Amino acid sequence: MAKYKIGYTTGVYDMFHIGHLNILQKAKEQCDYLIVGVSTDEVVKNYKHKSPIIPFKERIAIVSALKCVDEAVPQTSMNKMEAWKKLHFDALFHGSDWKGSDMYNKMIEEFKQVGVDVVFLPHTEGVSSTLLSEVLHKINEG
Helix, strand or coil, X not given: CCCEEEEEEEECCCCCCHHHHHHXXXXXXXXXXXXXXXXCHHHHHHHHCCCCCCCHHHHHHHHHCCCCCCEEEEECCCCHHHHHHHHCXXXXXXXXXXXXXXXXXXXXXXXXXXXXXXXXXXXCCCCCHHXXXXXXXXXXXX
């Protein structure tokens, strides 16, 4: 397994759950310093067309407090190359549920040009913030 100096991963981390923790811990196992981009509320609204349940300030505080996270930064754009220009990471970590997507295939090619590996980590089946949100809505409807 490759050992990277600086790793980077991103997410919304809304209603933080075991799947989030699994990805962050697995990423940290592969790098000396893990930077985590936490999507701002504006990015989430533009990307997912909905507002997070947990506000950005609380989500970034939760992620920052984890011992496997060395630094948490706001993700203000979905453009990972823009983040690389600021942070100069060696590896971009992401859940395997995105492997093979057009967006990530393009990203892999772009990052090859600057010597950055894109590493897919196992997605935790059966849990997601979307699923948790759906359960909460059902409970509230009653």
